[in-house]
Amino acid sequence: MINIAIFGFGTVGSGVADVIRNNQAEITKTLGEGVNVKYILDIRDIPGVVNDINIIVNDPEVKIACETMGGKKPAYEYTKLALERGISVCTSNKELVDAHGVELSEIAREHNCSYLFEASVGGGIPLLRTIREAFGHERVSRIAGILNGTCNYILTNMKAGKDYATALSEAQANGYAERNPAADVEGHDTARKIAILASLVSGQKFSYEQVSCEGITGVTQKDIADAEADGMAVKLLGVYEAEGPSVVVAPYLVPKSSPLYAVNDVFNGVMVTGNMVDDVMFYGRGAGKNPTASAVVSDVIECAKNQGRNIHTGFADLKPVASVNAPSKPAGRKFRVLGE
Ligand SMILES: NC(=O)c1ccc[n+]([C@@H]2O[C@H](COP(=O)([O-])OP(=O)(O)OC[C@H]3O[C@@H](n4cnc5c(N)ncnc54)[C@H](OP(=O)(O)O)[C@@H]3O)[C@@H](O)[C@H]2O)c1
Numbered sequence: 169m170i171n172i173a174i175f176g177f178g179t180v181g182s183g184v185a186d187v188i189r190n191n192q193a194e195i196t197k198t199l200g201e202g203v204n205v206k207y208i209l210d211i212r213d214i215p216g217v218v219n220d221i222n223i224i225v226n227d228p229e230v231k232i233a234c235e236t237m238g239g240k241k242p243a244y245e246y247t248k249l250a251l252e253r254g255i256s257v258c259t260s261n262k263e264l265v266d267a268h269g270v271e272l273s274e275i276a277r278e279h280n281c282s283y284l285f286e287a288s289v290g291g292g293i294p295l296l297r298t299i300r301e302a303f304g305h306e307r308v309s310r311i312a313g314i315l316n317g318t319c320n321y322i323l324t325n326m327k328a329g330k331d332y333a334t335a336l337s338e339a340q341a342n343g344y345a346e347r348n349p350a351a352d353v354e355g356h357d358t359a360r361k362i363a364i365l366a367s368l369v370s371g372q373k374f375s376y377e378q379v380s381c382e383g384i385t386g387v388t389q390k391d392i393a394d395a396e397a398d399g400m401a402v403k404l405l406g407v408y409e410a411e412g413p414s415v416v417v418a419p420y421l422v423p424k425s426s427p428l429y430a431v432n433d434v435f436n437g438v439m440v441t442g443n444m445v446d447d448v449m450f451y452g453r454g455a456g457k458n459p460t461a462s463a464v465v466s467d468v469i470e471c472a473k474n475q476g477r478n479i480h481t482g483f484a485d486l487k488p489v490a491s492v493n494a495p496s497k498p499a500g501r502k503f504r505v506l507g508e
Pocket residue numbers: 175176177178179180181209210211212236237238239241242260261262263287288291454455456457460
């Protein structure tokens with residue numbers, strides 16, 4: 169049995185426990201042994217849950233921790249403490265990966281353990297591992313992704329005739345959008361994700377602050393109807409271009425000929441263009457308890473298979489990108505067109 173801990177027993181953290189309980193047989197088949205959740209850490213007083221991080225990091229039986237707390241504090245300190253004890257950490261926390269991912273990956277390498285973050289981008293879509301492993305030899309020229317399910321849900325519903333406010337309150341009622349939806353609708357969530365993707369493929373660290381970022385609050389029903397009349401859809405995209413380089417988050421016009429056109433509702437879609445493989449499309453649930461937890465558990469399995477050694481993600485070697493272009497919009501147009 170591999171003993172693990174879960175830091176933060178909220179939506180994703182409780183999902184990790186569920187995936188491990190429900191799919192223990194599949195995990196054992198893949199790993200050759202089972203996974204046991206030895207500790208759950210949370211600030212709430214729940215029976216069986218510990219509140220003191222030191223109990224976990226001082227237990228030599230714990231080999232892997234899942235950081236599903238979110239935010240920077242105290243997730244950063246707890247992750248560091250675990251890595252310094254040789255405990256690998258698997259996280260869904262994009263904010264922490266963007267802000268401290270390089271440093272935490274260096275610490276993991278120094279202590280022969282790993283810092284993996286599959287669930288931080290694209291929820292349940294096996295995106296980062298595939299890019300890391302199957303695209304390792306590719307020169308990636310572009311990544312264009314619908315990376316925020318809330319915005320995609322709102323834009324899909326606006327296309328069906330609802331106004332922005334109604335579509336947003338439905339997204340909130342369905343649990344897709346936070347009560348304060350600013351991080352989603354203003355594009356910051358997408359910016360963090362595309363910055364992580366750009367860093368992964370370019371070998372240079374792009375930070376969220378370097379992303380030219382515009383959300384969907386200015387998109388009107390008329391914009392969507394006009395796009396439709398031209399055979400296009402308005403989608404919030406995160407776009408990385410190696411040439412420049414540039415990283416942009418903005419509403420784009422997506423032509424019907426693009427597979428991203430058909431990515432609707434809360435789904436995510438990511439198109440990666442390599443110099444040899446050409447376009448490859450990823451599609452799936454970009455958030456939610458089970459899909460996100462599934463991605464965390466896939467990292468747990470990878471860490472368990474590589475105990476005592478560091479899994480090279482490339483993040484520990486990243487140096488800040490020297491400069492980032494902010495491409496201007498074509499004159500007279502409200503939105504850029506994907507591919508132009
Ligand atoms: N939900 C999704 O679909 C999704 C998808 C992809 C990525 N993510 C990312 O995954 C992370 C977690 O998201 P979530 O939706 O699961 O959040 P959540 O439901 O709020 O869960 C976070 C949990 O961590 C606990 N916590 C907060 N501070 C703590 C501390 N100091 N010590 C111990 N526990 C603490 C919280 O307790 P309290 O509730 O008492 O504060 C809560 O139970 C975030 O970084 C998020 O961006 C989420």
